[in-house]
Amino acid sequence: DLLGYRLRYGVKDTVLNEMILQVTSHKITQLERGVEYEFRVAGQNHIGFGQETIKYLLTPEGMPAAPPANITHRFQTPDVVCIQWDPPPRPKRNGQIVRYDVQFQKKLDQTTVIDRNTTHTKAVFSNLEEASEYVFRVRAHTKSGSGPWSEKSVITTERDMVRA
Structure with missing residues:
Protein backbone atom coordinates (compact mmCIF):
# COMPACT_ATOMS: atom_id res chain seq x y z
CA ASP A 1 0.00 0.00 0.00
CA LEU A 2 1.11 3.53 -0.80
CA LEU A 3 1.38 5.51 2.46
CA GLY A 4 2.31 8.92 1.05
CA TYR A 5 4.97 10.90 -0.74
CA ARG A 6 8.19 12.73 0.03
CA LEU A 7 8.57 16.02 -1.83
CA ARG A 8 11.97 17.69 -1.90
CA TYR A 9 12.41 21.00 -3.70
CA GLY A 10 14.50 24.15 -3.86
CA VAL A 11 16.79 26.24 -6.01
CA LYS A 12 18.97 23.88 -8.08
CA ASP A 13 22.34 23.07 -6.47
CA THR A 14 21.24 24.22 -2.98
CA VAL A 15 19.94 22.37 0.08
CA LEU A 16 16.39 21.19 -0.68
CA ASN A 17 13.28 21.65 1.48
CA GLU A 18 11.55 18.39 2.39
CA MET A 19 7.95 17.58 3.23
CA ILE A 20 5.90 14.40 3.63
CA LEU A 21 2.50 14.49 1.91
CA GLN A 22 -0.58 12.27 1.75
CA VAL A 23 -1.90 13.98 -1.41
CA THR A 24 -0.86 13.86 -5.07
CA SER A 25 -0.60 17.63 -5.56
CA HIS A 26 0.81 20.48 -3.53
CA LYS A 27 1.00 24.23 -4.27
CA ILE A 28 4.37 25.86 -3.62
CA VAL A 41 9.10 13.16 -5.50
CA ALA A 42 9.27 9.63 -4.06
CA GLY A 43 6.45 7.33 -3.00
CA GLN A 44 6.46 5.69 0.44
CA ASN A 45 5.24 2.23 1.47
CA HIS A 46 5.78 0.08 4.58
CA ILE A 47 9.38 -0.64 3.48
CA GLY A 48 10.37 3.00 2.97
CA PHE A 49 10.73 5.49 0.12
CA GLY A 50 11.07 4.48 -3.51
CA GLN A 51 13.18 5.99 -6.26
CA GLU A 52 12.80 9.73 -6.74
CA THR A 53 11.43 11.32 -9.89
CA ILE A 54 13.35 14.52 -10.63
CA LYS A 55 12.08 17.56 -12.58
CA TYR A 56 13.70 20.95 -13.20
CA LEU A 57 11.71 24.13 -13.75
CA LEU A 58 12.91 27.60 -14.67
CA THR A 59 10.61 30.29 -13.27
CA PRO A 60 9.86 33.30 -15.51
CA GLU A 61 12.05 36.38 -15.15
CA GLY A 62 10.88 39.72 -13.84
CA MET A 63 12.46 43.12 -13.35
CA PRO A 64 14.87 43.53 -10.41
CA ALA A 65 12.98 44.40 -7.23
CA ALA A 66 15.95 46.12 -5.55
CA PRO A 67 18.82 48.35 -6.64
CA PRO A 68 22.45 47.23 -6.71
CA ALA A 69 23.99 46.85 -3.25
CA ASN A 70 27.19 47.94 -1.48
CA ILE A 71 27.83 50.93 -3.75
CA THR A 72 31.26 52.45 -3.11
CA HIS A 73 33.64 54.82 -4.84
CA ARG A 74 37.34 55.55 -4.75
CA PHE A 75 39.48 58.09 -6.50
CA GLN A 76 42.08 56.56 -8.81
CA THR A 77 43.62 60.01 -9.29
CA PRO A 78 42.28 63.36 -8.02
CA ASP A 79 40.15 63.76 -11.19
CA VAL A 80 39.22 60.09 -11.86
CA VAL A 81 36.72 58.15 -9.75
CA CYS A 82 35.82 54.45 -9.89
CA ILE A 83 32.32 53.52 -8.73
CA GLN A 84 31.73 49.87 -7.75
CA TRP A 85 28.70 47.87 -6.61
CA ASP A 86 27.34 44.38 -6.09
CA PRO A 87 24.31 42.98 -7.92
CA PRO A 88 20.98 43.26 -6.10
CA PRO A 89 20.52 40.52 -3.45
CA ARG A 90 19.70 37.23 -5.24
CA PRO A 91 16.06 36.94 -4.08
CA LYS A 92 15.47 40.48 -5.44
CA ARG A 93 17.23 40.02 -8.82
CA ASN A 94 14.26 38.25 -10.42
CA GLY A 95 16.48 36.80 -13.13
CA GLN A 96 19.87 37.14 -14.77
CA ILE A 97 21.29 40.67 -14.56
CA VAL A 98 22.18 41.62 -18.14
CA ARG A 99 23.42 45.19 -17.59
CA TYR A 100 23.63 48.18 -15.26
CA ASP A 101 22.83 51.85 -15.86
CA VAL A 102 24.89 54.52 -14.13
CA GLN A 103 23.83 58.18 -14.04
CA PHE A 104 26.57 60.64 -13.12
CA GLN A 105 26.34 64.43 -12.98
CA LYS A 106 27.72 67.53 -11.35
CA LYS A 107 25.46 68.23 -8.37
CA LEU A 108 24.71 71.85 -9.28
CA ASP A 109 24.32 71.19 -13.03
CA GLN A 110 21.16 69.20 -13.76
CA THR A 111 21.58 69.70 -17.53
CA THR A 112 24.64 67.53 -18.14
CA VAL A 113 23.83 64.02 -17.00
CA ILE A 114 26.21 61.29 -18.14
CA ASP A 115 24.28 58.06 -18.75
CA ARG A 116 26.43 54.98 -19.05
CA ASN A 117 25.53 51.32 -19.26
CA THR A 118 27.84 48.44 -18.54
CA THR A 119 27.79 44.69 -18.01
CA HIS A 120 30.42 45.09 -15.27
CA THR A 121 29.89 46.02 -11.62
CA LYS A 122 31.98 49.17 -11.89
CA ALA A 123 32.27 52.36 -13.93
CA VAL A 124 35.07 54.94 -14.18
CA PHE A 125 34.48 58.67 -14.68
CA SER A 126 37.34 61.03 -15.53
CA ASN A 127 38.12 64.72 -16.11
CA LEU A 128 36.34 65.73 -12.91
CA GLU A 129 36.62 69.37 -11.87
CA GLU A 130 38.34 70.31 -8.62
CA ALA A 131 36.37 71.26 -5.49
CA SER A 132 33.12 70.01 -7.04
CA GLU A 133 30.32 67.76 -5.90
CA TYR A 134 29.08 64.99 -8.18
CA VAL A 135 26.01 62.81 -7.78
CA PHE A 136 25.56 59.28 -9.09
CA ARG A 137 23.10 56.40 -8.93
CA VAL A 138 22.94 52.86 -10.33
CA ARG A 139 20.23 50.40 -11.40
CA ALA A 140 20.20 46.82 -12.68
CA HIS A 141 18.41 45.27 -15.68
CA THR A 142 17.15 41.79 -16.52
CA LYS A 143 15.70 40.82 -19.90
CA SER A 144 12.32 41.89 -18.47
CA GLY A 145 13.38 45.47 -17.77
CA SER A 146 15.00 47.82 -15.29
CA GLY A 147 14.90 47.76 -11.53
CA PRO A 148 14.76 50.73 -9.16
CA TRP A 149 17.55 53.28 -8.98
CA SER A 150 19.84 53.25 -5.97
CA GLU A 151 19.79 56.21 -3.61
CA LYS A 152 21.86 59.08 -4.99
CA SER A 153 25.43 59.19 -3.67
CA VAL A 154 27.53 62.33 -3.52
CA ILE A 155 31.29 62.55 -4.00
CA THR A 156 33.45 65.64 -3.60
CA THR A 157 36.68 66.25 -5.47
CA GLU A 158 39.64 67.92 -3.79
CA ARG A 159 40.60 71.56 -4.10
CA ASP A 160 43.91 72.31 -5.86
CA MET A 161 44.11 69.09 -7.85
CA VAL A 162 47.47 68.28 -9.36
CA ARG A 163 46.78 66.57 -12.65
CA ALA A 164 49.04 63.74 -13.71
Whole structure:
Protein backbone atom coordinates (compact mmCIF):
# COMPACT_ATOMS: atom_id res chain seq x y z
CA ASP A 1 0.00 0.00 0.00
CA LEU A 2 1.11 3.53 -0.80
CA LEU A 3 1.38 5.51 2.46
CA GLY A 4 2.31 8.92 1.05
CA TYR A 5 4.97 10.90 -0.74
CA ARG A 6 8.19 12.73 0.03
CA LEU A 7 8.57 16.02 -1.83
CA ARG A 8 11.97 17.69 -1.90
CA TYR A 9 12.41 21.00 -3.70
CA GLY A 10 14.50 24.15 -3.86
CA VAL A 11 16.79 26.24 -6.01
CA LYS A 12 18.97 23.88 -8.08
CA ASP A 13 22.34 23.07 -6.47
CA THR A 14 21.24 24.22 -2.98
CA VAL A 15 19.94 22.37 0.08
CA LEU A 16 16.39 21.19 -0.68
CA ASN A 17 13.28 21.65 1.48
CA GLU A 18 11.55 18.39 2.39
CA MET A 19 7.95 17.58 3.23
CA ILE A 20 5.90 14.40 3.63
CA LEU A 21 2.50 14.49 1.91
CA GLN A 22 -0.58 12.27 1.75
CA VAL A 23 -1.90 13.98 -1.41
CA THR A 24 -0.86 13.86 -5.07
CA SER A 25 -0.60 17.63 -5.56
CA HIS A 26 0.81 20.48 -3.53
CA LYS A 27 1.00 24.23 -4.27
CA ILE A 28 4.37 25.86 -3.62
CA THR A 29 4.33 29.65 -3.37
CA GLN A 30 6.89 32.43 -3.05
CA LEU A 31 9.31 31.06 -5.63
CA GLU A 32 12.05 33.37 -6.83
CA ARG A 33 11.74 34.64 -10.40
CA GLY A 34 14.28 33.74 -13.06
CA VAL A 35 15.69 30.83 -11.04
CA GLU A 36 15.98 27.12 -11.86
CA TYR A 37 14.25 24.89 -9.29
CA GLU A 38 14.70 21.18 -8.64
CA PHE A 39 11.72 19.05 -7.59
CA ARG A 40 12.05 15.44 -6.35
CA VAL A 41 9.10 13.16 -5.50
CA ALA A 42 9.27 9.63 -4.06
CA GLY A 43 6.45 7.33 -3.00
CA GLN A 44 6.46 5.69 0.44
CA ASN A 45 5.24 2.23 1.47
CA HIS A 46 5.78 0.08 4.58
CA ILE A 47 9.38 -0.64 3.48
CA GLY A 48 10.37 3.00 2.97
CA PHE A 49 10.73 5.49 0.12
CA GLY A 50 11.07 4.48 -3.51
CA GLN A 51 13.18 5.99 -6.26
CA GLU A 52 12.80 9.73 -6.74
CA THR A 53 11.43 11.32 -9.89
CA ILE A 54 13.35 14.52 -10.63
CA LYS A 55 12.08 17.56 -12.58
CA TYR A 56 13.70 20.95 -13.20
CA LEU A 57 11.71 24.13 -13.75
CA LEU A 58 12.91 27.60 -14.67
CA THR A 59 10.61 30.29 -13.27
CA PRO A 60 9.86 33.30 -15.51
CA GLU A 61 12.05 36.38 -15.15
CA GLY A 62 10.88 39.72 -13.84
CA MET A 63 12.46 43.12 -13.35
CA PRO A 64 14.87 43.53 -10.41
CA ALA A 65 12.98 44.40 -7.23
CA ALA A 66 15.95 46.12 -5.55
CA PRO A 67 18.82 48.35 -6.64
CA PRO A 68 22.45 47.23 -6.71
CA ALA A 69 23.99 46.85 -3.25
CA ASN A 70 27.19 47.94 -1.48
CA ILE A 71 27.83 50.93 -3.75
CA THR A 72 31.26 52.45 -3.11
CA HIS A 73 33.64 54.82 -4.84
CA ARG A 74 37.34 55.55 -4.75
CA PHE A 75 39.48 58.09 -6.50
CA GLN A 76 42.08 56.56 -8.81
CA THR A 77 43.62 60.01 -9.29
CA PRO A 78 42.28 63.36 -8.02
CA ASP A 79 40.15 63.76 -11.19
CA VAL A 80 39.22 60.09 -11.86
CA VAL A 81 36.72 58.15 -9.75
CA CYS A 82 35.82 54.45 -9.89
CA ILE A 83 32.32 53.52 -8.73
CA GLN A 84 31.73 49.87 -7.75
CA TRP A 85 28.70 47.87 -6.61
CA ASP A 86 27.34 44.38 -6.09
CA PRO A 87 24.31 42.98 -7.92
CA PRO A 88 20.98 43.26 -6.10
CA PRO A 89 20.52 40.52 -3.45
CA ARG A 90 19.70 37.23 -5.24
CA PRO A 91 16.06 36.94 -4.08
CA LYS A 92 15.47 40.48 -5.44
CA ARG A 93 17.23 40.02 -8.82
CA ASN A 94 14.26 38.25 -10.42
CA GLY A 95 16.48 36.80 -13.13
CA GLN A 96 19.87 37.14 -14.77
CA ILE A 97 21.29 40.67 -14.56
CA VAL A 98 22.18 41.62 -18.14
CA ARG A 99 23.42 45.19 -17.59
CA TYR A 100 23.63 48.18 -15.26
CA ASP A 101 22.83 51.85 -15.86
CA VAL A 102 24.89 54.52 -14.13
CA GLN A 103 23.83 58.18 -14.04
CA PHE A 104 26.57 60.64 -13.12
CA GLN A 105 26.34 64.43 -12.98
CA LYS A 106 27.72 67.53 -11.35
CA LYS A 107 25.46 68.23 -8.37
CA LEU A 108 24.71 71.85 -9.28
CA ASP A 109 24.32 71.19 -13.03
CA GLN A 110 21.16 69.20 -13.76
CA THR A 111 21.58 69.70 -17.53
CA THR A 112 24.64 67.53 -18.14
CA VAL A 113 23.83 64.02 -17.00
CA ILE A 114 26.21 61.29 -18.14
CA ASP A 115 24.28 58.06 -18.75
CA ARG A 116 26.43 54.98 -19.05
CA ASN A 117 25.53 51.32 -19.26
CA THR A 118 27.84 48.44 -18.54
CA THR A 119 27.79 44.69 -18.01
CA HIS A 120 30.42 45.09 -15.27
CA THR A 121 29.89 46.02 -11.62
CA LYS A 122 31.98 49.17 -11.89
CA ALA A 123 32.27 52.36 -13.93
CA VAL A 124 35.07 54.94 -14.18
CA PHE A 125 34.48 58.67 -14.68
CA SER A 126 37.34 61.03 -15.53
CA ASN A 127 38.12 64.72 -16.11
CA LEU A 128 36.34 65.73 -12.91
CA GLU A 129 36.62 69.37 -11.87
CA GLU A 130 38.34 70.31 -8.62
CA ALA A 131 36.37 71.26 -5.49
CA SER A 132 33.12 70.01 -7.04
CA GLU A 133 30.32 67.76 -5.90
CA TYR A 134 29.08 64.99 -8.18
CA VAL A 135 26.01 62.81 -7.78
CA PHE A 136 25.56 59.28 -9.09
CA ARG A 137 23.10 56.40 -8.93
CA VAL A 138 22.94 52.86 -10.33
CA ARG A 139 20.23 50.40 -11.40
CA ALA A 140 20.20 46.82 -12.68
CA HIS A 141 18.41 45.27 -15.68
CA THR A 142 17.15 41.79 -16.52
CA LYS A 143 15.70 40.82 -19.90
CA SER A 144 12.32 41.89 -18.47
CA GLY A 145 13.38 45.47 -17.77
CA SER A 146 15.00 47.82 -15.29
CA GLY A 147 14.90 47.76 -11.53
CA PRO A 148 14.76 50.73 -9.16
CA TRP A 149 17.55 53.28 -8.98
CA SER A 150 19.84 53.25 -5.97
CA GLU A 151 19.79 56.21 -3.61
CA LYS A 152 21.86 59.08 -4.99
CA SER A 153 25.43 59.19 -3.67
CA VAL A 154 27.53 62.33 -3.52
CA ILE A 155 31.29 62.55 -4.00
CA THR A 156 33.45 65.64 -3.60
CA THR A 157 36.68 66.25 -5.47
CA GLU A 158 39.64 67.92 -3.79
CA ARG A 159 40.60 71.56 -4.10
CA ASP A 160 43.91 72.31 -5.86
CA MET A 161 44.11 69.09 -7.85
CA VAL A 162 47.47 68.28 -9.36
CA ARG A 163 46.78 66.57 -12.65
CA ALA A 164 49.04 63.74 -13.71
